[in-house]
Amino acid sequence: xxxxxxxxxxxxxxxxxxxxxxxxxxxxxxxxxxxxxxxxxxxxxxxxxxxxxxxxxxxxxxxxxxxxxxxxxxxxxxxxxxxxxxxxxxxxxxxxxx
Amino acid sequence: xxxxxxxxxxxxxxxxxxxxxxxxxxxxxxxxxxxxxxxxxxxxxxxxxxxxxxxxxxxxxxxxxxxxxxxxxxxxxxxxxxxxxxxxxxxxxxxxxx
Numbered sequence: 001x002x003x004x005x006x007x008x009x010x011x012x013x014x015x016x017x018x019x020x021x022x023x024x025x026x027x028x029x030x031x032x033x034x035x036x037x038x039x040x041x042x043x044x045x046x047x048x049x050x051x052x053x054x055x056x057x058x059x060x061x062x063x064x065x066x067x068x069x070x071x072x073x074x075x076x077x078x079x080x081x082x083x084x085x086x087x088x089x090x091x092x093x094x095x096x097x098x
Numbered sequence: 099x100x101x102x103x104x105x106x107x108x109x110x111x112x113x114x115x116x117x118x119x120x121x122x123x124x125x126x127x128x129x130x131x132x133x134x135x136x137x138x139x140x141x142x143x144x145x146x147x148x149x150x151x152x153x154x155x156x157x158x159x160x161x162x163x164x165x166x167x168x169x170x171x172x173x174x175x176x177x178x179x180x181x182x183x184x185x186x187x188x189x190x191x192x193x194x195x196x
Contacts, residue, residue: 002107002134003171004145009101036100038175040189041155047102047177050184057139073101077136079145086148088186091138 006090008051009073009098010034018064021056028060029053032074032090052081053090063095073098102175104188106149107196108132110168116158126158127151130172130188150179151188161193171196 015030030053038047053074055063066072075094081087113128128151136145151172153161164170173192179185 002132003105004107004132004134004136004147006104006176007101008103008176034100034102034176036102038102038177038189038191040191041157045177045189047175047189049102049176049178049186051176051186056141059139077145078104078106078132078147078149079136079143080147088147088149091136091143091145093136093138 004077005075006078007073007075008032008034008049008090009036010051010071012066012068012070012072013050015066015068018060025056026058026060028055028063028066030055030063030066032072051090052087053092055092055095059092059095063092066095071098072096103173104176105171105173106130106132106147106188107134107171108149108169110164110166110170111148113164113166116162119154123154124156124158126153126161126164128161128164130170149188150185151190153190153193157190157193161190164193169196170194
């Protein structure tokens with residue numbers, strides 16, 4: 001399988017209510033704010049990123065306990081938001097409170 | 099260190115010439131197109147994403163051999179593009195031809 005894996009830890013900046021797709025699949029959208037220091041070559045750089053993320057199905061229902069302000073760690077893959085927007089969004093396949 | 103790690107494999111869709119920052123650090127910007135199938139819950143989903151990426155310093159010089167159309171695998175961390183744009187960009191810390 002062509003590699004596409006992201007692990008990102010951060011604070012939940014916003015979250016939507018648990019919704020369902022037209023097909024009835026539970027969907028949870030949230031935004032994660034990440035701040036850290038990362039090594040880049042010989043430098044330590046301050047990093048900030050705000051990432052849109054989405055969970056589907058049972059994972060979305062499980063993540064319904066997540067509140068704004070919670071620190072979580074998510075694992076998943078990057079995908080374009082939809083047909084109309086190339087903005088990358090992180091599809092969550094695993095999460096834990098951190 | 100707060101986790102922020104991405105591994106992404108894909109085809110180089112575009113690349114800029116090797117530039118230097120005002121401080122004289124080599125900089126290489128490129129765009130990677132990734133297409134794959136990923137497991138999401140019980141489903142296999144078709145995934146496509148176009149990711150902006152940047153390398154600095156010696157790694158940028160090393161990556162100057164990369165051509166449009168090459169398949170590469172990159173490892174790095176996500177960061178907002180700059181002060182003005184929250185668009186996520188992948189800062190490359192390792193790369194290989196794949």
